[in-house]
Amino acid sequence: MHFDRVILTEFKNYHYQQIDCNPRLNCFVGLNGMGKTNLLDAIYYLCMGKSYFGLNDQYIAYHESPFFRLEGHGVINGHSEKIVVKAPLGQRKTMERNDLPYERLGDHVGLIPVVFAAPDDIQLIHEGSEARRRLLDNTLSQLDQHYLQQLLRYNHLLKQRNAALKQFADTHTFNPALLAVYDEQLIDPAQYIYTRRSNFMERFLPLLKANHYTISGKREEADCRYESPLQQASMADLLRHNLDKDRLLGRTTGGTHRDDLQFLLEGQQIKRFASQGQTKSFLLALKLAQYDLMREEKNMLPLLLLDDIFDKLDQERVEHLMQLLLEGPYGQLFVSDTHPDRIAAIAARMGVPFFNYYIEKGVATLQNERNI
Numbered sequence: 001m002h003f004d005r006v007i008l009t010e011f012k013n014y015h016y017q018q019i020d021c022n023p024r025l026n027c028f029v030g031l032n033g034m035g036k037t038n039l040l041d042a043i044y045y046l047c048m049g050k051s052y053f054g055l056n057d058q059y060i061a062y063h064e065s066p067f068f069r070l071e072g073h074g075v076i077n078g079h080s081e082k083i084v085v086k087a088p089l090g091q092r093k094t095m096e097r098n099d100l101p102y103e104r105l106g107d108h109v110g111l112i113p114v115v116f117a118a119p120d121d122i123q124l125i126h127e128g129s130e131a132r133r134r135l136l137d138n139t140l141s142q143l144d145q146h147y148l149q150q151l152l153r154y155n156h157l158l159k160q161r162n163a164a165l166k167q168f169a170d171t172h173t174f175n176p177a178l179l180a181v182y183d184e185q186l187i188d189p190a191q192y193i194y195t196r197r198s199n200f201m202e203r204f205l206p207l208l209k210a211n212h213y214t215i216s217g218k219r220e221e222a223d224c225r226y227e228s229p230l231q232q233a234s235m236a237d238l239l240r241h242n243l244d245k246d247r248l249l250g251r252t253t254g255g256t257h258r259d260d261l262q263f264l265l266e267g268q269q270i271k272r273f274a275s276q277g278q279t280k281s282f283l284l285a286l287k288l289a290q291y292d293l294m295r296e297e298k299n300m301l302p303l304l305l306l307d308d309i310f311d312k313l314d315q316e317r318v319e320h321l322m323q324l325l326l327e328g329p330y331g332q333l334f335v336s337d338t339h340p341d342r343i344a345a346i347a348a349r350m351g352v353p354f355f356n357y358y359i360e361k362g363v364a365t366l367q368n369e370r371n372i
Contacts, residue, residue, distance in 0.1 A: 006071070006072050010069065023332055027356040028359050029339065029356065036359045037118070043072070046070050067086070082099065109142060115288075115302055115303070135261070139293065161182040165246055169248070198228075204290075212281065215281045233254075300331075306335045326347065
């Protein structure tokens with residue numbers, strides 16, 4: 001899959017911008033704060049129906065505009081595709097595929113598989129478990145529509161159960177029959193989520209190890225461990241055993257919403273012992289492993305969006321990573337960089353076609369290009 005053209009209207013700091021895309025490599029260069037990341041986020045939005053950074057749509061529109069619109073033209077499995085996002089603020093957002101609106105926005109997820117690597121990914125290491133669960137959910141939702149539906153159902157039921165528990169705690173009352181209804185309905189989606197995450201990790205871990213082995217120069221061994229309360233007990237047993245604690249705290253303390261990933265390097269927790277360089281290498285390996293697994297399961301090449309991943313890397317390291325990306329089994333790449341021409345120069349030396357856009361204050365200008 002690849003995009004041929006992306007059009008932004010009233011999106012973040014872009015009033016109107018058309019980007020013609022190279023099917024192989026697209027570079028967005030310029031100073032920080034000019035809009036490079038926003039272009040990448042627009043492409044991600046066309047793939048996933050939301051911002052990568054979790055922004056509410058009301059904060060995405062250009063200045064005080066009452067709407068924003070995104071349009072993407074591309075090719076999927078040899079067929080021309082047109083994807084449109086229409087987001088009038090205060091009204092229901094719509095997405096269209098070839099001028100036909102989706103009944104559910106979630107039905108679009110997985111059509112255009114995408115992986116985004118950004119500096120904010122450091123949250124995967126240092127923040128709470130929610131960020132790491134999002135990595136699992138982001139990948140599995142693109143691979144399995146039923147997983148996405150079960151996840152949405154689980155989160156909806158969990159919210160209802162927590163609201164009931166809080167009400168019980170606040171009013172010093174208890175309705176076991178109501179809680180029993182939520183408990184029964186939570187069991188199946190929880191089991192499906194746990195099973196899919198477990199199976200995912202079995203396939204993901206070897207890919208992570210292999211990518212990190214290459215990126216780190218074969219110096220260190222990476223590891224990732226999946227932890228879930230359902231490894232110790234069924235969802236039904238967790239709900240039953242934790243009932244007194246749940247009532248005391250006013251929330252559900254056991255379930256797949258408590259799952260986590262432990263990231264390790266040479267057997268040590270990365271967040272405690274890894275250097276900045278080691279952390280960056282691990283995060284890139286994590287995203288490339290995500291890409292590899294999606295490529296294998298979807299039998300197509302996802303888009304790869306790389307935001308400022310070369311920051312503070314020396315030229316030799318940049319050359320090594322770009323060679324890995326341009327010679328490896330990757331499809332269309334979109335890469336941002338503060339250096340005006342180093343990525344384009346590497347691509348030109350390797351004979352790889354590219355478009356190089358200079359970004360300044362919400363305006364993207366095609367600076368130079370190399371076609372096949």
